[in-house]
Amino acid sequence: MKIVVCIKQVPATNEAKIDPLTKRIVREGLKAVMNPFDAYAVEEAIRLKEKCGAEVIVISMGPEKAQRCLREAVSLGADRAVLLSDRAFGGSDTWATSYVLSKAIEKIGQVDLVICGKQAVDGDTAQVGPGIAAHLDFAQATFVMKVEKVDRRHIRVQRMRENGYDVCDIKLPAVITVVKDINMPRVPTLKGRLASDEIDIPIWRPEDIKADIEKIGLDGSPTRVVKTQPPKARSRKTIRIEGSPQECAKQLAQRLREEDSISGANI
Amino acid sequence: MRITNLNEKLQYEDVWVVAEMLLDKIHPVTYELLGAARALADYGASRVGVIVLCSKEPENPTDLFAFGADKVIIVTNPQLKGFLDETEAEIIIRLIEKYKPEIVLGAASSRGRALIPRIAVKANCGLTADCTELGIDFESGDLLQTRPAFGGNIMAIIRSPNHRPQMATVRPGVMKSITPDYSRKGEIIYEKAKLNNQAAFKRIIESITKEENAVNLTQAQIIIAGGRGVKGAEGFDLLRELAAKTGGAVGASRAAVDSGWIPYEHQIGQTGQTVQTGTYIACGISGQIQHLVGMQSSALIIAIDKNPDTPMMQMADIAVVGDLFEIIPALVREI
Numbered sequence: 257m258k259i260v261v262c263i264k265q266v267p268a269t270n271e272a273k274i275d276p277l278t279k280r281i282v283r284e285g286l287k288a289v290m291n292p293f294d295a296y297a298v299e300e301a302i303r304l305k306e307k308c309g310a311e312v313i314v315i316s317m318g319p320e321k322a323q324r325c326l327r328e329a330v331s332l333g334a335d336r337a338v339l340l341s342d343r344a345f346g347g348s349d350t351w352a353t354s355y356v357l358s359k360a361i362e363k364i365g366q367v368d369l370v371i372c373g374k375q376a377v378d379g380d381t382a383q384v385g386p387g388i389a390a391h392l393d394f395a396q397a398t399f400v401m402k403v404e405k406v407d408r409r410h411i412r413v414q415r416m417r418e419n420g421y422d423v424c425d426i427k428l429p430a431v432i433t434v435v436k437d438i439n440m441p442r443v444p445t446l447k448g449r450l451a452s453d454e455i456d457i458p459i460w461r462p463e464d465i466k467a468d469i470e471k472i473g474l475d476g477s478p479t480r481v482v483k484t485q486p487p488k489a490r491s492r493k494t495i496r497i498e499g500s501p502q503e504c505a506k507q508l509a510q511r512l513r514e515e516d517s518i519s520g521a522n523i
Numbered sequence: 524m525r526i527t528n529l530n531e532k533l534q535y536e537d538v539w540v541v542a543e544m545l546l547d548k549i550h551p552v553t554y555e556l557l558g559a560a561r562a563l564a565d566y567g568a569s570r571v572g573v574i575v576l577c578s579k580e581p582e583n584p585t586d587l588f589a590f591g592a593d594k595v596i597i598v599t600n601p602q603l604k605g606f607l608d609e610t611e612a613e614i615i616i617r618l619i620e621k622y623k624p625e626i627v628l629g630a631a632s633s634r635g636r637a638l639i640p641r642i643a644v645k646a647n648c649g650l651t652a653d654c655t656e657l658g659i660d661f662e663s664g665d666l667l668q669t670r671p672a673f674g675g676n677i678m679a680i681i682r683s684p685n686h687r688p689q690m691a692t693v694r695p696g697v698m699k700s701i702t703p704d705y706s707r708k709g710e711i712i713y714e715k716a717k718l719n720n721q722a723a724f725k726r727i728i729e730s731i732t733k734e735e736n737a738v739n740l741t742q743a744q745i746i747i748a749g750g751r752g753v754k755g756a757e758g759f760d761l762l763r764e765l766a767a768k769t770g771g772a773v774g775a776s777r778a779a780v781d782s783g784w785i786p787y788e789h790q791i792g793q794t795g796q797t798v799q800t801g802t803y804i805a806c807g808i809s810g811q812i813q814h815l816v817g818m819q820s821s822a823l824i825i826a827i828d829k830n831p832d833t834p835m836m837q838m839a840d841i842a843v844v845g846d847l848f849e850i851i852p853a854l855v856r857e858i
Contacts, residue, residue: 292794350652351644377793379672381652383640386608390644395724396608398637412728417633419545420732422605427724436794437787478525478649478686482667484677487820496831497843504843505853508825511841512745512769512858515802515823 257310257406259301259369260361262388263294263329265322266378290325293373296434299441300403301371302333308406310368311335315360317345317353323457331444331452338364342461347474350379354387356472359465361392369411370431374399385433395430401437524647526685535625535687538564540592541615541639542575543630547604549581551742552630554590554700556693559657560628561591561701563666566659569625572596574618576611576716578604584711589703593710596622600716605727606634612641614716619646624688626666628657631692643690649683650690653797655697655820665689695741696799733788740772740791744801748774748791748818749784752807752828752847756784761851762806768855774798774818776808792817806847810835827851 267286290298301312314329316322317340326337340360348356361367370389375382382398389396401421402414410425416435426432444452462469470476497507526532538560543550553573560571570593575581578601587595598614619627619642629639631653643650655678656669665682666689672679683689740746747762747769759773766773774796775789791798792814803821808814810826810833818824819838826839827847836842843850 349649350640351647351649354640354644381640382636383643383650383652386637386640387644390612390641396637396641397725398608399633415633417606417730420730422730423728425726425728478643478647478683479651479681480684482680482682484672484679487671487678494837494839495841497841498845501845501849501853504845504850505857508841508843508850508854509857511825512802 257304257308257368258364258366259304259310259312259371260364260367261294261297261301261312261314261329261334262357262370262372262384263298263314263316263325264291264373264376264378265289265316265318265325266291266376288321288324290328291373291376291378293375293377293434293436294325295373295441296436296438297371297373298329298332298334299439300434301369302442303439304369304403304406305333305335313338313364315340315357315364317341317348317356317360320459326457327452327455328444330455331448332442333448336455337457339457339459340465341459344462344469344473347477348472349477349479350381350383350387351479352472352477354384355391355476356462356465356467357384358388358391359467360460361388363460363465368428368430369406370394370429372431372433374433374435382433385431389431392429392431395427396432397424397426397430398433400432400434403432403438524687526687532687535623537570537572537622537624538567538626539572539574539624539628539688541627541629541635542573542587543632543635544575544577544581547577547579547581549575549583549587550630550632550695551700552632552693552695553587555695555698556628556630557587557591558700559693559698560626563626563657563659564593567625567664570594572622572624574598574615576603576614578602585709586703588707588709589705591701591707594712595709596712596714598714598716600718602718603716605730606637607725607727608637608641609724610716610718611638612645615642616646617717618714619688627688627690629690629692631694635692639690639692646688648686648688648690649681650692651681651683652692654691654693657691657693657698666691694797740774740789740796740798740800743772743798745769745771745804746774746791746798746800746802746818746821747771747804747806748776748808749779749806750776750808750814751778751782752809753779753784754807755782758807758848759785761848765804765851765855768858771802774803776811776814778811805835805839806851808835809833810838 268289312334314334314337372385399416404412540556629635651668658667774791780790799820825841827843
């Protein structure tokens, strides 16, 4: 079995500080890390490899320094890694990004399963996973919380819904995106770390994956960012309520009535 | 579809909503999407269409007219009971090719987030996730799609100038439905679902629906959320009491969920749900940034905490300093 895991390097928001004035995250100087959801994708691939034997290949599209995330995945047990990096890829939206990743998966060849994290924490779109499936015309299952079993033709998964989950058999080859409930990612072993230091990570350019230059980068992307602006700031001051619990409750109940927030039948 | 000239662009007209279906029932988010679609169609003098995929005909399809639709396209097939991503995508792509809508809106639900991107890639058009505002660019007539990026720190305005249809998803609770007018009329069109090899992609063995289905955070007008300060599963009973009294829902921070005090479905924040509720009452939640990005767009934020200096107490509109174990029971008695 051949498994490809798609990962992305993102800014580390868990170290972020809040600007006291705008009450928004200060993004300057944030370290780059592997997208947290992708760690579950890597772990699930390695578990499948341990259970039924598989080759695990990690790929990422990004700047050359994104190699670090790929090495991290190798230190955890991935067999090899490929970086898709070129100026021509820059500015790709989710359509173009999923196109580039799908072309790389085609080049790798004979891939049975593609695993992605459910979404990246910087863009938050959750569009690249199903986008890859669409480009390759693979079956797909999103928000997978458990892989029950795999055979040569199918993978049985539990995929999450708002109010429950579906158990489905998905025809291979397929793309699945995983949520954090699926597993508990491991930490790398010393041996793994050494292996990841030594491994050679090839860089693939558009011509290596036979990508149509008109479908990649800013010009190949259907969507354009026209402009960005700060979100509407919360301009109100904080009103502080102190005193006995009864007094606090009285004032608060008063405010809730004014705001018309109470819709319960008990009033 | 990539557009190369104006004539091609003008062939695309209507504003479509992909109805969010839940076991053959129309989910309320559909009416919210219709509200947004109606406003866009009125601006551009075009019509609103709704696509309904189901295993048997839905009960009140004409309700969709009352909420702003001009036509309803219904596709029924026994296989469409569960959610088959690949099949539904193929059906909708065929409808898009036939009817050429200018704009297609879908729900940013677990279903929409799987289905809509598959359609967008196969139909070769742009897609913007989780839009908070939709408008029309006066000059070009393009759809202007506003969405938060980087955990809500930047709002990006996005358009797809050279591709049609223009697609966008919207989270439940973001757009407003119009006041229904049951005298409005429209056209119902039945289309056939030709299910070919797509159906072989996926087989749903069983669908488990959780009994405790009261977690409807995105629809709730008031949310009572608890964090580490709630101290345990019993503490959440107190929050439930207040929620029952106010007609609200119970939310939680990641700390409370990770401690096993309350299931993941209640989690609000970057790795949970994002809510934009009317009133958000944070009880014993310190306000880690990952939590704040999931609730900061709520209209009124109230924090209850012993410690007045937490990030949550500082960002709240109303900060109540005190013991939540005393204040909440008192509040329950007051209302």
